[in-house]
Amino acid sequence: MSLLEIENLALDIGGTPILKGIDLRIEAGEVMGLVGESGSGKSMTALSIMKLLPEFASLSGRIGFGGSDLVNASEEDMCALRGDDIGMVFQEPMTALNPLKTIGEQVAEGIRLHTGANRTDAEAKARAMLDRVGLPFEKFALTRYPHELSGGQRQRVVIAIACALKPKLLIADEPTTALDVVLQAQILELLRELVHENRMGLLLISHDLAVVTEMADRITILRGGEVMETGDTAQTLSTQLHPYTRQLAQASLHVPERGKRVSASSTAERSPLSRDKAPLLSVQNITKDYPGRRTSLFEKPQPFRAVDNVSFTLGEGRSVALVGRSGCGKSTLARMILALEKPTSGSVAFRGAVLTGRNEAALRPARRDMQVVFQDPYGSFNPRRTVEWLVAEPLHLLDNNPGKAERRELVKHTLHEVGLQPSDMQKYPHEFSGGQRQRISIARAIITRPKLVIADEPVSALDVSIRAQVLDLFAELNQKLGIAYIFITHDLTVARAITDEVMVMHEGRIVETGKTQEVLSHPQSDAARMLVEAAPDLHRALAKRMQEQG
Amino acid sequence: MTAYLLRRVVSGLVTLVVASIVVFSVLEVIPGDPARLMLGMNATDDAVQALRVQMGLDQGFLVRYFHWTGGLLTFDFGKSYTYSVPVGELIAERITVSLPLALIALALSTAIAIPVGVFAAARRGKPADTISMAISQVGVAIPNFWFALLLVYVFAVWLRVVPAGGFPGWEAGIGPSLKALVLPAIALALPQAAILARVSRSALIEVLGEDFIRTARAKGLSREAALWRHALRNAMLPVLTILGLQFAFLLAGTVIIENVFYLPGLGRLVVQAINQRDLIVVESVVMLLVASVILINLLVDMAYAVVDPRLRTRS
Numbered sequence: 001m002s003l004l005e006i007e008n009l010a011l012d013i014g015g016t017p018i019l020k021g022i023d024l025r026i027e028a029g030e031v032m033g034l035v036g037e038s039g040s041g042k043s044m045t046a047l048s049i050m051k052l053l054p055e056f057a058s059l060s061g062r063i064g065f066g067g068s069d070l071v072n073a074s075e076e077d078m079c080a081l082r083g084d085d086i087g088m089v090f091q092e093p094m095t096a097l098n099p100l101k102t103i104g105e106q107v108a109e110g111i112r113l114h115t116g117a118n119r120t121d122a123e124a125k126a127r128a129m130l131d132r133v134g135l136p137f138e139k140f141a142l143t144r145y146p147h148e149l150s151g152g153q154r155q156r157v158v159i160a161i162a163c164a165l166k167p168k169l170l171i172a173d174e175p176t177t178a179l180d181v182v183l184q185a186q187i188l189e190l191l192r193e194l195v196h197e198n199r200m201g202l203l204l205i206s207h208d209l210a211v212v213t214e215m216a217d218r219i220t221i222l223r224g225g226e227v228m229e230t231g232d233t234a235q236t237l238s239t240q241l242h243p244y245t246r247q248l249a250q251a252s253l254h255v256p257e258r259g260k261r262v263s264a265s266s267t268a269e270r271s272p273l274s275r276d277k278a279p280l281l282s283v284q285n286i287t288k289d290y291p292g293r294r295t296s297l298f299e300k301p302q303p304f305r306a307v308d309n310v311s312f313t314l315g316e317g318r319s320v321a322l323v324g325r326s327g328c329g330k331s332t333l334a335r336m337i338l339a340l341e342k343p344t345s346g347s348v349a350f351r352g353a354v355l356t357g358r359n360e361a362a363l364r365p366a367r368r369d370m371q372v373v374f375q376d377p378y379g380s381f382n383p384r385r386t387v388e389w390l391v392a393e394p395l396h397l398l399d400n401n402p403g404k405a406e407r408r409e410l411v412k413h414t415l416h417e418v419g420l421q422p423s424d425m426q427k428y429p430h431e432f433s434g435g436q437r438q439r440i441s442i443a444r445a446i447i448t449r450p451k452l453v454i455a456d457e458p459v460s461a462l463d464v465s466i467r468a469q470v471l472d473l474f475a476e477l478n479q480k481l482g483i484a485y486i487f488i489t490h491d492l493t494v495a496r497a498i499t500d501e502v503m504v505m506h507e508g509r510i511v512e513t514g515k516t517q518e519v520l521s522h523p524q525s526d527a528a529r530m531l532v533e534a535a536p537d538l539h540r541a542l543a544k545r546m547q548e549q550g
Numbered sequence: 551m552t553a554y555l556l557r558r559v560v561s562g563l564v565t566l567v568v569a570s571i572v573v574f575s576v577l578e579v580i581p582g583d584p585a586r587l588m589l590g591m592n593a594t595d596d597a598v599q600a601l602r603v604q605m606g607l608d609q610g611f612l613v614r615y616f617h618w619t620g621g622l623l624t625f626d627f628g629k630s631y632t633y634s635v636p637v638g639e640l641i642a643e644r645i646t647v648s649l650p651l652a653l654i655a656l657a658l659s660t661a662i663a664i665p666v667g668v669f670a671a672a673r674r675g676k677p678a679d680t681i682s683m684a685i686s687q688v689g690v691a692i693p694n695f696w697f698a699l700l701l702v703y704v705f706a707v708w709l710r711v712v713p714a715g716g717f718p719g720w721e722a723g724i725g726p727s728l729k730a731l732v733l734p735a736i737a738l739a740l741p742q743a744a745i746l747a748r749v750s751r752s753a754l755i756e757v758l759g760e761d762f763i764r765t766a767r768a769k770g771l772s773r774e775a776a777l778w779r780h781a782l783r784n785a786m787l788p789v790l791t792i793l794g795l796q797f798a799f800l801l802a803g804t805v806i807i808e809n810v811f812y813l814p815g816l817g818r819l820v821v822q823a824i825n826q827r828d829l830i831v832v833e834s835v836v837m838l839l840v841a842s843v844i845l846i847n848l849l850v851d852m853a854y855a856v857v858d859p860r861l862r863t864r865s
Contacts (some may be wrong), residue, residue, distance in 0.1 A: 098762040109769060
């Protein structure tokens with residue numbers, strides 16, 4: 001008998017079918033990868049097993065676990081199972097813990113609830129578990145609060161809560177999506193060890209094929225609430241028999257076609273002819289200090305140096321990746337380039353003109369020629385404005401303001417360039433999918449025909465197939481309009497796909513610069529090597545699996 | 551923590567000084583002579599002049615301001631013109647009615663509101679939630695003096711368990727005094743409780759949607775256990791803010807209820823003083839209220855720090 005046997009599971013919420021006849025089996029000690037794009041029903045499958053579904057949800061079929069059928073289990077029985085035999089880890093570590101309770105209380109709570117242990121015993125057990133997940137007592141006392149911990153550390157606490165009672169089944173719903181690659185590798189390793197030690201079954205939910213390939217023995221591919229394909233990970237992904245599996249695999253390996261024009265002209269730029277021309281962007285010894293945390297009432301707090309003496313130049317039409325772990329100063333640097341933040345020292349020059357210390361009026365031409373695309377396509381629009389208004393907004397930066405008809409024409413043209421319809425102009429942001437919204441932000445960024453677009457994790461919130469399309473769009477615009485890019489990302493596949501050069505940032509400094517291919521295949525600095533080694537890679541993971549299986 | 555509290559204390563003191571300047575300056579700005587204002591239009595010039603000297607109005611602005619604030623610091627508020635007794639005594643007498651009344655009303659309001667808020671939030675969207683929120687809507691809409699009249703009719707006129715009004719004074723014993731305060735406290739508490747219940751409910755519902763509640767449920771906590779152990783304390787922050795505001799209101803804004811029940815409280819003292827142009831009394835009571843509001847806010851800030859560990863380490 002398998003540990004978990006899901007048969008013909010159907011779920012509908014308020015009359016809308018969410019899951020349609022899911023079959024899924026997990027054996028003890030096995031890692032099952034559940035892959036699919038957003039809305040495919042991955043998380044709902046997990047919440048169905050936990051029976052933590054929203055109101056008005058109705059479940060049918062069978063979820064066999066430990067000899068009983070969870071579909072018909074009472075709430076009381078489920079409370080006894082949750083946290084004891086089935087543990088769960090969630091995506092967002094920053095909000096997954098109660099901010100008002102110590103980590104010790106939160107880990108011990110489940111232990112006390114299920115075993116009836118007294119406080120001292122439960123705390124001893126919680127202590128042992130926190131030690132196990134890599135939070136040693138010297139630095140992470142039980143009395144610490146979640147806000148004193150980083151995202152990766154908080155995720156370890158969540159894992160400690162989920163695994164405290166050695167569950168038979170652990171469900172991990174995108175456990176590393178909110179973390180940078182180095183932390184991701186550490187957390188995945190921890191999960192792998194825990195599975196091994198306790199012969200746990202692990203249901204690992206992810207949109208990232210590379211992560212799943214590294215971790216999972218078997219894989220189930222979900223789409224629109226239905227299982228497309230299920231089977232041995234290496235076999236499924238190497239044969240790619242199912243068309244949707246092939247589509248997913250190709251999308252996650254997608255590298256946009258980038259014509260020779262840009263790279264040819266960029267080598268031309270290096271020729272003596274254009275050497276005396278000022279670079280598009282020149283950053284000189286830029287530094288940013290933030291006021292530090294006050295440790296004593298009377299001492300002045302030590303400032304925190306977010307960006308430390310960074311200098312680089314960027315030529316026209318070039319595409320550069322700024323990579324680094326979370327908190328390394330990437331976004332602060334970008335904000336200073338965009339003149340949204342004042343550097344503590346150093347200067348930024350754009351098209352030969354110094355921006356640092358200028359007032360808004362003097363910055364207008366630079367604002368027009370330098371635009372930005374943010375990570376979250378949901379949060380970066382005013383929901384009460386039409387697409388026409390949103391896309392036309394930067395037009396006020398133009399010297400001669402276009403009239404109404406001309407604006408409309410410009411918006412229409414720009415929407416066409418990013419692959420949207422003229423009829424989309426009158427719609428509101430909520431009427432679009434995530435990928436379409438990212439197209440709208442790109443349209444808003446390019447309507448003033450900028451020379452430089454800074455994109456802060458522009459595809460990390462998108463599904464693989466959408467992400468491939470958006471990367472294609474960036475590549476196409478680079479070629480057609482000669483826009484230079486700075487891509488801020490911790491995802492090396494993005495850097496590999498679309499940039500000429502890479503700058504690796506670590507603790508506020510740029511520690512390595514070079515051609516993308518070279519840096520990513522032969523990293524020199526420790527920081528770059530750490531990123532490259534930690535980054536999940538589908539090819540590498542697949543090759544490793546094939547090798548292990550002979 | 552100490553830095554956090556110290557900052558709050560300092561900002562409270564600054565507010566107090568600013569308030570004293572504003573309150574004092576208003577006297578200067580009011581058209582006409584305060585002494586004449588107090589004595590009325592028919593007073594003789596000599597009488598006015600005598601009063602001016604008595605009030606110290608013949609001295610410069612700064613001298614009078616420091617004299618006044620110096621007096622406030624030593625609880626010497628000056629002498630009421632109409633009552634001819636020290637203002638301190640007047641206030642002390644009234645506060646023995648107003649403060650217990652406010653405290654009882656606040657305790658009642660909290661004791662009613664939080665259980666109702668929890669009850670409704672736990673049954674969100676169910677009939678029990680709809681009904682309790684409909685009742686609280688009525689409670690918010692109906693003015694407290696109407697409740698007061700209803701209570702007087704039922705408990706004093708009909709059932710005759712408590713007096714309809716008046717205050718025997720604490721020297722008459724705790725029992726009779728409390729009896730006199732029960733109905734006004736209920737009348738004050740009900741509308742406050744209605745507001746507070748709605749705030750508690752919506753704060754709780756918001757917290758119940760947070761990720762950490764899901765974590766708690768995944769740990770094996772029942773819906774109720776997650777609410778009591780994880781949601782409630784998180785929902786207390788907005789509730790504390792409203793509680794602070796309500797206490798400040800209850801201390802000073804009870805004049806209508808005091809009138810209905812014929813209670814000698816601070817509210818009536820101020821209204822009478824305003825009517826009789828007894829500006830010294832008005833000034834003093836206003837300063838007292840400002841100080842108590844600042845003190846209450848300080849207490850609320852301290853309560854925040856007790857509830858929320860993030861405030862203890864930040865800053």
